[in-house]
Every structure is written in structure tokens, then in C-alpha cells.
Amino acid sequence: MRNKISDNIIHENSKIYIAGHSGLVGSAIMRRLQQLCVKNIIVKNHNELDLTRQSEVESFFEEERPDFVFLAAARVGGILANNTYKAEFIYQNIMIAANIIHASYKYGVKKLLNFGSSCIYPKFAPQPMAEECLLTGNLEPTNEPYAIAKISAIKLCRYYNEQYGTNFISVMPTNLYGLNDNFHLESSHVLPALIRKIHLGKCLYNSDFKAIKEDLKKFPLHNINVELLKDSDIINLLSEYGIKTISSSKFKFSTVVELWGSGTPFREFLYVDDLADICVLLMQKYDVKDVGEFVNIGTGIDVQIKNLADLIKEIVGYKGQIRWNASKPDGTPKKLLDISKIKAFGWEPKTSLEDGIRKVYTWYLNRCDKKSSI
16 A cells, blocks of 8 residues: 655655765765664665666665655766767656656656756746746747756656656755766866866966876776876867967967857856755655645846856856857757746755856865766
8 A cells, every 4th residue: 555645754864765875965965864863775786776777776776665755866967978978868767757657657656856957948038937838839949858857857756756646756956066076078067067177277377297197097088098288288178169369478388278058148046055055845744735746946137158167266266268159059048947847945045156067176176086977
């Protein structure tokens, strides 16, 4: 017999599965649950559990029988990754969502929280974008495969709720950033990509090749032995990613960091620990009857990408140039969420964009010696 919705409240002994625990969102959820002294958190690495394989997922759920599930696992990336790996983005994300949602129903999960993305909305949706805008227009082509997979997950949750009486909630966060972000220059989102490129530009400007080598050891660009790189090799490698020497003197290089697009689009950014706070609260106190099909989560404030780059440049302390390559795609011109629905729950984000970026850059400089997730 399925559990009654009135029993669906997280307590310290609840058995909670976080799918995608090592990623940006999953690790923030874990931090928040640990702060609440939740003792029974289940996690699995990819080599232990392949979420795209239905048989593996169902065997895991049958054995573990979690009470609550946070569906934060996904194949993610920026414009370059989305354009390059279209098939992987739609296949992997659909399979992950379908397998976890179906297994959660089949093995009696009390409540599931599914993480979507603001890219589900039409490219030219009215601003700010309310939940009712879903499926009212064409998607942005550069991330359509990912968006379709995320829309499918929303609809899966909705129809399982309607047909089987499940309690599966979906949230649509705006652009996220924070600790444990992906800083790989071929697959990262805009904010971590800007932080890393501008940081490397600063190191090159200061002729700090030791710092560049340390960066490349921790977040490799290619499968190369960093210790064997000469200064000229590093200059050539960075130039492939738009971090270039434009002139030199006896003591230092002058540099330019080339960024994709015109810099004119607007984006909204939410610090991931703020997202974790509200999502754990939703799982603790609210049900699908309260939330509806899904709910937007953001700040309600956006920033032009040019201004974001200037802010990061100031925080990082980069003194070189920034140039925009308008031949590269911009993506959706504006993506600001209408957050009136979630604000009605009494929630407001706590972290300003400047404070959040400073936290992330400090973490980046002091990060553990490990590769970025790709």
C-alpha cells in the first residue's frame, strides 16, 4: 500500500536518495540535509549505478527502498556542449528521468523532487516567464534537446501524480552557480566559464605560469602531462580557448580574453545553496497539491552578460582586455523567471550575485585537487 501524503515529512531518520549527489545541485542538497542532521542519505557514483539503465535503477530501488528522492542527476552544459552533444543530451536526460520517476512510483517513494531548468520556456516567452508559458512557443535551438528532456520529466511527474496518486514535485530553477560547479571550458555554463577564463587571463597577464599549471592539473583541458608544458605550449593551449597574448614586454604579457556572443543577453543567477534551502523546505512541508505541476525558483533579478563579465573581472582582479565574438551564438536574449508563486511560500533568496561570485572564486582558488565533473 502506498504511503499517505500526510506522512510525507522528512525527519532525521528518513531514507533519502540524492541522484547526482556530486554535482552542483546534488552536493548543495546534501550540505543542507547534513545541516539538518539527516542521518540516512543514500548516494551512488556512476560506476556503481548507471541511471540510464532501467534494470540497474530498479534493482537499486528494490534493494534500498528510499522514502524521499531528489532527482538532481543530469547531463548538463553550456551552449557549446549542447550544440556538440545533442543526441547525448536528449537521450541521457530522458532516460535518467524516466528510470528514476518510474522506479520511485514502483517502489513506493513517498515524495520526489525533480529539478528542471528555465530553458524549458520558449525562446521569446513574455518576461518575466511565468509557469503558464510552458509549451506556448518554440524553444531556443541551442539547447532544445536538453529542454525537451526536462519538459518530458515535468510531464512524467504530472501524469504519474494524476494516474497513480504519487507525490512528485517539479521545480524550475534559473541559472545556478556555486561550489562544486563544472569549470570545464567545453561543457560549463556561462558563469563558471567566465570565472575560469578570466582567472586564466589574469594569470597569463601576470606571467604566472606556475598558477596556470596548477589550474590545468586540477581542471585539465586535454589529456596532457602539464609538467612537460613549456611557457610557449601554455600560451598556445590557452589561445585555443580565447585566452590570448596580444603583446609582451620584458616583465609581463598583455592579454585579451575572448568571450562568446555579443554580451547583450540578460541572465538571472541563483546561488545554489539558496536553491537547496527552498527545495528541502518544499520536501519537508509541501505536497504536489500545494505546488502544482511545477514552480519557478529564481531571484527575480537579471544582469546583462557584459556587466556580469565586468563584475567577475573586478572580483578576479584581471587587468587585461575582454573582447566579444559576436559571430558566436548568444542563445535566448532574455530569461527572467516570474517567482511570484514561490515567493507566496514566504521564501526569498539570501545571497547577492556579487557575494555569491566571491564565494565561488574563493572556493575555486582553494579547491581540492580533483578534476571538474564533465
